[in-house]
Amino acid sequence: LARLFQAAVGIRAFCGFPRTRHFHQAIYHVVLPTNFTEDPEFQERTQDSVAGVVRERNYIIAQRADGSTARVNLGRDGKPVMALVKLVPQRKSVVVSYPIKAVSTTWYSREAVQAYIQKPHDPTCNNHPELVEEAQHEMGILGTGSFHGVSVVKHVRETEEAIIETWESPECSCEAVLTRATWRNPDGTVQGTTEQIATAIHLGEPDPSLFEIPADFAEKPPSVVANETSRKVHNRDFPSDSLRKLGSADKAYRDSQAHRPNN
Numbered sequence: 001l002a003r004l005f006q007a008a009v010g011i012r013a014f015c016g017f018p019r020t021r022h023f024h025q026a027i028y029h030v031v032l033p034t035n036f037t038e039d040p041e042f043q044e045r046t047q048d049s050v051a052g053v054v055r056e057r058n059y060i061i062a063q064r065a066d067g068s069t070a071r072v073n074l075g076r077d078g079k080p081v082m083a084l085v086k087l088v089p090q091r092k093s094v095v096v097s098y099p100i101k102a103v104s105t106t107w108y109s110r111e112a113v114q115a116y117i118q119k120p121h122d123p124t125c126n127n128h129p130e131l132v133e134e135a136q137h138e139m140g141i142l143g144t145g146s147f148h149g150v151s152v153v154k155h156v157r158e159t160e161e162a163i164i165e166t167w168e169s170p171e172c173s174c175e176a177v178l179t180r181a182t183w184r185n186p187d188g189t190v191q192g193t194t195e196q197i198a199t200a201i202h203l204g205e206p207d208p209s210l211f212e213i214p215a216d217f218a219e220k221p222p223s224v225v226a227n228e229t230s231r232k233v234h235n236r237d238f239p240s241d242s243l244r245k246l247g248s249a250d251k252a253y254r255d256s257q258a259h260r261p262n263n
Contacts, residue, residue: 058199062206063173067117070210081233085211088113091259094213097225099232103217104225106252107259125153125174147177148201160184171203222249 058074067088075081083096091113095104120129126141142154142165152167153174167178177198183191220228223238223246230238237243 062210072210097229100228101217102220102225104220104222107256109259123170125168125170148198150201221253222246
Protein backbone atom coordinates (compact mmCIF):
# COMPACT_ATOMS: atom_id res chain seq x y z
CA LEU A 1 0.00 0.00 0.00
CA ALA A 2 2.67 2.52 1.01
CA ARG A 3 4.69 2.03 -2.15
CA LEU A 4 1.59 2.07 -4.30
CA PHE A 5 0.72 5.56 -3.10
CA GLN A 6 4.33 6.75 -3.32
CA ALA A 7 4.37 5.61 -6.96
CA ALA A 8 1.04 7.26 -7.69
CA VAL A 9 1.78 10.80 -6.55
CA GLY A 10 4.56 13.34 -6.81
CA ILE A 11 6.59 14.72 -9.68
CA ARG A 12 8.44 11.43 -10.24
CA ALA A 13 5.27 9.39 -10.67
CA PHE A 14 5.64 9.09 -14.43
CA CYS A 15 9.32 8.15 -14.47
CA GLY A 16 8.38 4.48 -14.74
CA PHE A 17 6.57 4.92 -18.05
CA PRO A 18 8.52 3.47 -20.98
CA ARG A 19 10.19 5.64 -23.56
CA THR A 20 10.30 2.63 -25.92
CA ARG A 21 6.88 1.21 -26.72
CA HIS A 22 7.24 -2.46 -25.84
CA PHE A 23 4.01 -3.80 -24.45
CA HIS A 24 3.54 -6.89 -22.36
CA GLN A 25 1.83 -8.51 -19.42
CA ALA A 26 3.56 -10.46 -16.67
CA ILE A 27 2.39 -12.38 -13.61
CA TYR A 28 4.70 -12.15 -10.59
CA HIS A 29 5.17 -14.37 -7.57
CA VAL A 30 6.36 -12.77 -4.32
CA VAL A 31 7.99 -14.67 -1.47
CA LEU A 32 8.53 -12.98 1.89
CA PRO A 33 9.95 -14.33 5.16
CA THR A 34 7.41 -14.20 7.97
CA ASN A 35 9.19 -11.37 9.76
CA PHE A 36 8.14 -8.98 7.00
CA THR A 37 4.85 -7.13 7.21
CA GLU A 38 1.84 -8.81 5.63
CA ASP A 39 1.61 -6.35 2.76
CA PRO A 40 4.63 -6.87 0.45
CA GLU A 41 4.32 -3.26 -0.66
CA PHE A 42 5.73 -2.06 2.64
CA GLN A 43 9.18 -3.70 2.39
CA GLU A 44 9.50 -2.76 6.07
CA ARG A 45 11.29 -5.15 8.39
CA THR A 46 10.66 -6.03 12.01
CA GLN A 47 13.08 -7.23 14.68
CA ASP A 48 11.62 -10.74 14.77
CA SER A 49 13.86 -13.65 13.96
CA VAL A 50 13.62 -15.12 10.46
CA ALA A 51 11.26 -18.09 10.51
CA GLY A 52 11.25 -21.04 8.14
CA VAL A 53 7.77 -20.26 6.84
CA VAL A 54 7.27 -17.85 3.97
CA ARG A 55 4.26 -15.90 2.76
CA GLU A 56 3.49 -15.76 -0.91
CA ARG A 57 1.68 -13.14 -2.98
CA ASN A 58 0.95 -12.73 -6.66
CA TYR A 59 0.53 -9.63 -8.77
CA ILE A 60 0.31 -8.63 -12.43
CA ILE A 61 2.24 -5.88 -14.20
CA ALA A 62 0.97 -4.82 -17.61
CA GLN A 63 2.11 -2.18 -20.06
CA ARG A 64 0.31 -0.80 -23.08
CA ALA A 65 1.81 0.48 -26.31
CA ASP A 66 0.77 4.03 -25.35
CA GLY A 67 2.92 3.85 -22.19
CA SER A 68 0.10 3.22 -19.73
CA THR A 69 0.87 0.71 -16.99
CA ALA A 70 -1.08 -1.31 -14.46
CA ARG A 71 -0.01 -3.19 -11.36
CA VAL A 72 -2.68 -5.39 -9.82
CA ASN A 73 -2.11 -7.09 -6.47
CA LEU A 74 -4.01 -10.38 -6.24
CA GLY A 75 -5.49 -12.01 -3.16
CA ARG A 76 -5.18 -15.68 -2.28
CA ASP A 77 -8.33 -16.35 -4.32
CA GLY A 78 -6.74 -14.80 -7.40
CA LYS A 79 -9.05 -11.78 -7.36
CA PRO A 80 -7.69 -8.20 -7.38
CA VAL A 81 -7.20 -6.48 -4.03
CA MET A 82 -5.31 -3.30 -4.93
CA ALA A 83 -4.23 -1.80 -8.22
CA LEU A 84 -2.16 1.13 -9.45
CA VAL A 85 -3.18 2.18 -12.96
CA LYS A 86 -1.21 4.91 -14.76
CA LEU A 87 -3.02 6.18 -17.84
CA VAL A 88 -0.75 8.33 -20.00
CA PRO A 89 -3.37 9.69 -22.46
CA GLN A 90 -5.62 10.72 -19.56
CA ARG A 91 -2.65 12.14 -17.56
CA LYS A 92 -3.60 10.40 -14.33
CA SER A 93 -2.61 7.70 -11.84
CA VAL A 94 -5.32 5.83 -9.99
CA VAL A 95 -4.94 3.68 -6.89
CA VAL A 96 -7.87 1.26 -6.75
CA SER A 97 -8.97 -0.52 -3.57
CA TYR A 98 -11.42 -3.31 -4.34
CA PRO A 99 -12.17 -4.30 -0.71
CA ILE A 100 -13.60 -0.85 0.11
CA LYS A 101 -14.68 0.06 -3.44
CA ALA A 102 -12.68 3.28 -3.52
CA VAL A 103 -10.18 5.05 -5.77
CA SER A 104 -7.61 7.81 -5.29
CA THR A 105 -6.85 9.73 -8.49
CA THR A 106 -3.81 11.95 -9.03
CA TRP A 107 -3.71 14.20 -12.11
CA TYR A 108 -0.70 15.57 -14.02
CA SER A 109 -0.01 18.48 -16.31
CA ARG A 110 0.80 17.86 -19.96
CA GLU A 111 4.27 19.25 -19.35
CA ALA A 112 4.99 16.81 -16.51
CA VAL A 113 3.93 13.79 -18.54
CA GLN A 114 5.87 14.87 -21.62
CA ALA A 115 9.03 15.58 -19.63
CA TYR A 116 9.16 12.10 -18.14
CA ILE A 117 8.23 10.32 -21.34
CA GLN A 118 11.24 12.02 -22.95
CA LYS A 119 13.71 11.35 -20.13
CA PRO A 120 17.03 9.74 -21.20
CA HIS A 121 16.70 6.01 -21.50
CA ASP A 122 18.96 3.11 -22.49
CA PRO A 123 16.82 0.47 -24.24
CA THR A 124 19.56 -2.14 -23.73
CA CYS A 125 19.09 -1.93 -19.91
CA ASN A 126 22.86 -1.74 -19.46
CA ASN A 127 22.71 1.77 -18.04
CA HIS A 128 20.14 3.88 -16.23
CA PRO A 129 20.64 7.54 -17.19
CA GLU A 130 17.25 8.34 -15.64
CA LEU A 131 18.65 7.56 -12.17
CA VAL A 132 20.57 10.05 -10.06
CA GLU A 133 24.32 9.75 -10.32
CA GLU A 134 24.76 8.09 -6.93
CA ALA A 135 22.24 5.35 -7.71
CA GLN A 136 23.81 4.77 -11.12
CA HIS A 137 27.22 4.21 -9.54
CA GLU A 138 25.80 1.67 -7.09
CA MET A 139 24.73 -0.67 -9.89
CA GLY A 140 26.93 -3.37 -11.40
CA ILE A 141 26.22 -5.73 -14.31
CA LEU A 142 26.43 -9.47 -13.63
CA GLY A 143 25.80 -10.55 -17.20
CA THR A 144 23.00 -11.37 -19.62
CA GLY A 145 20.68 -14.31 -20.21
CA SER A 146 17.13 -15.27 -21.02
CA PHE A 147 14.06 -15.75 -18.82
CA HIS A 148 10.60 -16.96 -19.88
CA GLY A 149 11.54 -16.40 -23.50
CA VAL A 150 12.81 -12.82 -23.17
CA SER A 151 16.38 -11.55 -22.90
CA VAL A 152 17.54 -10.10 -19.58
CA VAL A 153 20.36 -7.98 -18.25
CA LYS A 154 21.36 -8.91 -14.70
CA HIS A 155 22.22 -6.09 -12.29
CA VAL A 156 23.35 -6.08 -8.68
CA ARG A 157 23.21 -3.18 -6.23
CA GLU A 158 24.56 -3.16 -2.69
CA THR A 159 23.44 -0.78 0.04
CA GLU A 160 23.96 -0.69 3.79
CA GLU A 161 20.71 -2.59 4.25
CA ALA A 162 20.65 -5.09 1.40
CA ILE A 163 22.19 -6.73 -1.64
CA ILE A 164 19.65 -6.48 -4.46
CA GLU A 165 19.84 -8.45 -7.69
CA THR A 166 17.52 -7.50 -10.57
CA TRP A 167 16.98 -8.98 -14.02
CA GLU A 168 15.64 -6.44 -16.51
CA SER A 169 14.25 -7.25 -19.93
CA PRO A 170 14.77 -4.99 -22.99
CA GLU A 171 11.65 -6.55 -24.56
CA CYS A 172 9.68 -5.32 -21.54
CA SER A 173 11.12 -1.78 -21.60
CA CYS A 174 13.63 -2.75 -18.90
CA GLU A 175 10.95 -3.88 -16.46
CA ALA A 176 12.50 -5.99 -13.67
CA VAL A 177 11.28 -9.56 -14.26
CA LEU A 178 13.20 -10.84 -11.23
CA THR A 179 14.20 -9.04 -8.05
CA ARG A 180 15.95 -10.81 -5.19
CA ALA A 181 16.95 -8.85 -2.09
CA THR A 182 18.99 -10.15 0.83
CA TRP A 183 18.38 -7.86 3.82
CA ARG A 184 21.04 -7.39 6.48
CA ASN A 185 21.05 -6.35 10.12
CA PRO A 186 23.40 -3.54 11.25
CA ASP A 187 25.95 -6.19 12.31
CA GLY A 188 25.99 -7.69 8.82
CA THR A 189 24.02 -10.83 9.59
CA VAL A 190 21.25 -11.81 7.19
CA GLN A 191 17.78 -10.79 8.30
CA GLY A 192 15.76 -12.24 5.45
CA THR A 193 15.33 -12.55 1.71
CA THR A 194 12.53 -11.31 -0.52
CA GLU A 195 11.91 -12.43 -4.08
CA GLN A 196 9.66 -11.04 -6.79
CA ILE A 197 9.79 -13.31 -9.81
CA ALA A 198 7.77 -13.25 -13.02
CA THR A 199 6.08 -16.63 -13.50
CA ALA A 200 4.77 -15.82 -16.98
CA ILE A 201 5.51 -13.10 -19.54
CA HIS A 202 3.29 -12.41 -22.53
CA LEU A 203 4.50 -9.97 -25.19
CA GLY A 204 1.67 -8.12 -26.90
CA GLU A 205 -1.16 -5.82 -25.93
CA PRO A 206 -2.35 -6.78 -22.40
CA ASP A 207 -5.84 -7.56 -21.12
CA PRO A 208 -7.85 -4.30 -21.34
CA SER A 209 -9.68 -5.11 -18.11
CA LEU A 210 -6.47 -4.50 -16.15
CA PHE A 211 -6.75 -0.79 -17.02
CA GLU A 212 -10.44 -0.35 -16.26
CA ILE A 213 -11.32 1.97 -13.37
CA PRO A 214 -14.65 1.02 -11.72
CA ALA A 215 -17.04 3.90 -12.33
CA ASP A 216 -19.02 3.32 -9.14
CA PHE A 217 -16.06 3.42 -6.73
CA ALA A 218 -15.90 6.40 -4.35
CA GLU A 219 -13.09 8.97 -4.71
CA LYS A 220 -11.02 9.37 -1.53
CA PRO A 221 -7.61 10.81 -0.50
CA PRO A 222 -4.64 8.39 -0.28
CA SER A 223 -4.48 8.21 3.53
CA VAL A 224 -8.20 7.43 3.79
CA VAL A 225 -7.99 4.65 1.21
CA ALA A 226 -4.93 3.18 2.93
CA ASN A 227 -6.45 3.19 6.41
CA GLU A 228 -9.88 1.91 5.38
CA THR A 229 -8.33 -0.84 3.27
CA SER A 230 -6.10 -1.95 6.14
CA ARG A 231 -9.09 -2.12 8.47
CA LYS A 232 -11.10 -4.11 5.94
CA VAL A 233 -8.37 -6.56 4.95
CA HIS A 234 -6.22 -6.86 8.09
CA ASN A 235 -8.69 -5.77 10.81
CA ARG A 236 -6.30 -3.08 12.02
CA ASP A 237 -5.37 0.51 11.32
CA PHE A 238 -2.70 1.34 8.76
CA PRO A 239 0.71 1.58 10.56
CA SER A 240 0.94 5.04 12.11
CA ASP A 241 4.45 5.78 10.78
CA SER A 242 3.39 4.88 7.24
CA LEU A 243 0.18 6.85 7.61
CA ARG A 244 2.14 9.97 8.59
CA LYS A 245 4.29 9.56 5.49
CA LEU A 246 1.15 9.65 3.39
CA GLY A 247 0.62 13.26 4.45
CA SER A 248 2.74 14.36 1.49
CA ALA A 249 0.74 12.02 -0.75
CA ASP A 250 -2.48 13.66 0.43
CA LYS A 251 -1.08 17.12 -0.34
CA ALA A 252 0.09 16.05 -3.81
CA TYR A 253 -3.33 14.49 -4.38
CA ARG A 254 -5.12 17.73 -3.46
CA ASP A 255 -2.74 19.90 -5.49
CA SER A 256 -3.09 17.64 -8.54
CA GLN A 257 -6.80 18.32 -8.85
CA ALA A 258 -5.87 21.60 -10.56
CA HIS A 259 -4.75 19.51 -13.56
CA ARG A 260 -8.00 17.64 -13.81
CA PRO A 261 -9.68 18.22 -17.21
CA ASN A 262 -12.47 20.83 -17.22
CA ASN A 263 -11.28 22.06 -13.82
